[in-house]
Amino acid sequence: MKIGLLGLGTVGAGAYEIIENGKGRLQEFYQEELTIERILVRNLDKKRPVEVPEDKLTTDAAKILDDPSIDVILSVMGGMEPAKSYILKALQNGKHVITSNKAVVAANLSLFLEEAAKSNVAFLFEGAVGGGIPIIKPLKQQRRLNQIEAIEGILNGTTNFILTQMMENDLEFDTVLADAQARGYAEADPSADIDGFDVQRKIAILSSLAYGQDIPTDKVYTRGIRSIRGMDTDYFKSKNLDVKLVASSAEQDGAVSIWVEPCLVDPSHRFYAIKNSDNVVSFIGHLSGRLDFVGAGAGMDPTANAVISDLMDILDNHYQADRIPLAVAENVGPTHASQDYYLRVDLLSCSKSEQTRLAKALLNLGLTNNQEIYQGMIEDIEASAMRALVSDVEKECGSIFYARRLRG
Ligand SMILES: NC(=O)c1ccc[n+]([C@@H]2O[C@H](COP(=O)([O-])OP(=O)(O)OC[C@H]3O[C@@H](n4cnc5c(N)ncnc54)[C@H](OP(=O)(O)O)[C@@H]3O)[C@@H](O)[C@H]2O)c1
Structure with a gap:
């Protein structure tokens, strides 16, 4: 051949x-x-x-x-x-x-x-998602037997490396990013990684296959980790939490909820142990239950191994059965479920005229003020209400970070 x-x-x-x-x-x-x-x-x-x-x-x-x-x-x-x-x-x-x-x-x-x-x-395209993790082939196979209900994962090694280093070594975001660039883990233009677009593409591909719908990347609600700071990771450590950039999707009656966001996990969560450049992908089938795949998300040998695994499927004539027709996706968007969220706002980065109003609103939400840094958890708030709140704050303030608390 x-x-x-x-x-x-x-x-x-x-x-x-x-x-x-x-x-x-x-x-x-x-x-x-x-x-x-x-x-x-x-x-x-x-x-x-x-x-x-x-x-x-x-x-x-x-x-x-x-x-x-x-x-x-x-x-x-x-x-x-x-x-x-x-x-x-x-x-x-x-x-x-x-x-x-x-x-x-x-x-x-x-x-x-x-x-x-x-x-x-x-x-x-096994090498396109999860680098060395064989996920596309099992997903294509299992979707012919199972109703795939949900997918979630940590799908970008660069951001997981940055977050791990910030958490474990008390480092600032800019310092770790510069180190990751020097070591060749992060591109000179890091936007695709740190703004979440790389993960957005990967969850769109996985979800399209899983649900048989052609899911456009711009329908994936996406937030990256560009605005995380040491004061956020200090807070997470004080609460025994870790922070990860998580991608998630779920399908019910044809409607797909899909998003990429920084998330907080406690030590009992399966994603807590996924450190540095490792990736994890989980999917839930109605027969299989939850299946977790963990491994190297990138790198020469792991990715080439995935690419050559596809070549073996061609040599074995195993590819025909995996053909998947994709319907036009009609009902795709972010989730609306209620969640707990962490929010941090540096009030001094907000427009002067709005500081009093915002300070009052943030205290009302239960955040605490330490030298004009307002931070804390907001419990049981609908995702759409949180997005509206944050969009109001982001209009007025330059320095804010928020993350969803992930349970289960
Ligand atoms: N690196 C990883 O660990 C990894 C993991 C999973 C997926 N991927 C994906 O796999 C793809 C390749 O990644 P990579 O890291 O191997 O990239 P890379 O190191 O930048 O190599 C890209 C190669 O493509 C060639 N090339 C680019 N544009 C070209 C053009 N217009 N005409 C002809 N040749 C062109 C380049 O040629 P020259 O060398 O002559 O410039 C270079 O040899 C990317 O889409 C990446 O996202 C990478």
């Missing part, structure tokens, strides 16, 4: 090591010879994490997408375009496609699945 690789960065190099350099046990189990025929990159002269014969590299995508001898495309480049056009072209040309690119999958899942079905080829 001949393979075309689009991208030779972290994930591409990991896939190359497995297929061409015998890392792992793949070739022991398949008689068929597997070769990476050609690799698309932007810059032919760049130093690569793996040694690759020069004649395999190209900057011309057509040399891969239009080569009839290539059966499978591994699309392991980031971004929306040209990744989307390349995937479509490959599917239309009758090639199986495997990708780890969650951005392009979240935005085009339904389209890619339809094109794959038309050409009778596979479109697989």
Whole structure:
């Protein structure tokens, strides 16, 4: 089987090591010879994490997408375009496609699945959610037997690393973010991670598969961790709580409630032990009950392992049964259930004219004031009422953070 690789960065190099350099046990189990025929990159002269014969590299995508001898495309480049056009072209040309690119999958899942079905080829994306955690395949399998009722998880290693370091080492957000960037855990532009968009894409993909609905990412209520400060983590520690960026969705009678928010968990919660760059995904099926999957959310070997697991499904001819038609999602939004929330407002960051009104309102909610920092738990408030309250405060104040208390 001949393979075309689009991208030779972290994930591409990991896939190359497995297929061409015998890392792992793949070739022991398949008689068929597997070769990476050609690799698309932007810059032919760049130093690569793996040694690759020069004649395999190209900057011309057509040399891969239009080569009839290539059966499978591994699309392991980031971004929306040209990744989307390349995937479509490959599917239309009758090639199986495997990708780890969650951005392009979240935005085009339904389209890619339809094109794959038309050409009778596979479109697989295990590496796009949860990095090394095998979650897509079990979810696709279990949804054919179970009614999937809910999904929740910690789906971003960078933010979990930042939160863990802040909690365990009494560090400030900016310090940990700079450290994560220096170590290569966080991108130079960290917005996709710290503003929650990476997690938003992942929960949209999982929920689309689980509920058979094409869930647009912009329907996922999303808040990140950009505004968390040491005074918040100090408070959580004093209450024996930990903070996590959690993604969640649930389906009932066709309506999907879906959100991404910072959440507080106590030591009895299954997410409490998920530290640093580890991820967890749980789903609840009406027969299976809750299933938890824990592991590395990213990294060269774990993600390449997921990508090559998809390749094995193609070699084993196991992909047809997983085809999922996605209906147009008509009733999608954030939850309205009542919850307990933590809220912190730095009153000195609020407009002067509003400080007296806000101080009174925050005290009425049960928050305590320590040197103009108002913080505490607000109990049993509807999620929509909390969003309205916070949007009022955010209009007037520059420094605020809030988090949902997660139970169970
Ligand atoms: N890294 C992880 O742990 C991880 C985990 C799960 C999912 N993912 C996803 O997997 C994808 C790849 O991630 P990565 O970390 O391997 O990325 P990366 O290290 O930045 O590598 C991207 C590769 O794609 C090539 N490329 C990008 N745009 C191109 C274009 N327009 N034309 C030709 N080649 C192009 C680059 O070529 P040059 O090298 O010549 O610039 C590079 O080799 C992303 O969507 C990412 O979100 C990554």
